[in-house]
Amino acid sequence: MSATDPKQIAKARRFRKSLTMSEWLLWERLKHRLDDGLVFRRQHPLGSYILDFYCKAARLCIEVDGAHHSLADRPQRDAERDRFVEAQGLEVYRIAAADVFADPDAVADGVRLKALARLNRS
Template sequence: MARQTTRATVLKARTLRKERSLPEVLLWRELRQSDLKFRQQHPIGRFVVDFYCPSAKTCFEIDGIAHDMGDRPERDGQRTTWLEAQGYKVVRIAARNVLASPAEVADALIRLCKGDS
């Protein structure tokens, strides 16, 4: 059974929208120009995903170097497992790829959401 999104998670999402990383800012500039609807720092259950496309039920996570440290890989794995069990597709993108070419990454995400190859 899916967990309800709590008020605390919604408030956390609002805060995270104000504290976005540079890769998130650059990617958002590109995604918001798409004809698809995307949401940034979107709460789902007890989690907040970096970007979400409702029409494709797909979550996008931008992973910087911090995602390789400590218990973060394990927590990211648990988060992905839970989201997928709820019927969401989860795509992880290296922050360095977004920094190198935000337009190319956005284009690939948009094509994925539209079901294009």
Template sequence: MGGVSGLQDPPRDGEGDRGAKHRGGGGTSRSLRRPEVYDARKARREMSLPEVLLWQRLKGSPLGISFRKQHPIGAYRADFYCASAKLVIEVDGISHDMGNRPGRDALRTERLGNEGYSVIRILASDVLRDPDAAADSLIAFASNPPPPSLRDGPPPRERGGS
């Protein structure tokens, strides 16, 4: 059964590749236990129509610029993210105008800005009206982002002094 000298028998039909579990793939067990990764994967399957329209134009690295959808960044999840430009893109629907959402969005933008990210908020209605123009403007920004010193966020603190 166990083969000669501790060797395993080859897998039978339908058993698959026994060694696959040792080579990885499909995420690590650690990443599967992180709730932000699970939430991001779920959000990728449940994107809104404006997000889908925008993603159809951003995927595939237009002009060599790579975008990610529903990307976790600390306690937040960006609708879209461009790592090379450290750019967070948020598609804001009508719900972003209701209740405490404007304040929460402003705080989120400030916190991400303090960590060196540029944040662009684009209205869902603008994406629905002209998804190509919306994507083109985001690609143009990502291809020539402002230097970190000019990104959103408060000015640096002065050192020393009284």
């Protein structure tokens, strides 16, 4: 992956200060470094995109999708974004915001298990 544009880095920093409630709930559970060795970043810049969450070791991008992801041209834009992210050698793991609201602990556990499974495949 190439160096990131300083404007994208600044944008990501702004986004970190204004997480959605579902992103915040998930971040509160992912930011703690457990014995599994996984480190997650929030609002991570990649090319012209800002990933909701990113685990470098597992090469995993986690996207939390609210209701707006099904409106207008958003599904096509998400598909385009996913193709770009996957072309960088990352896997995209999409999670419905409603699932985070329903059980943030279970979702965070699922994210960790997904990341660990990717690590174990390497």
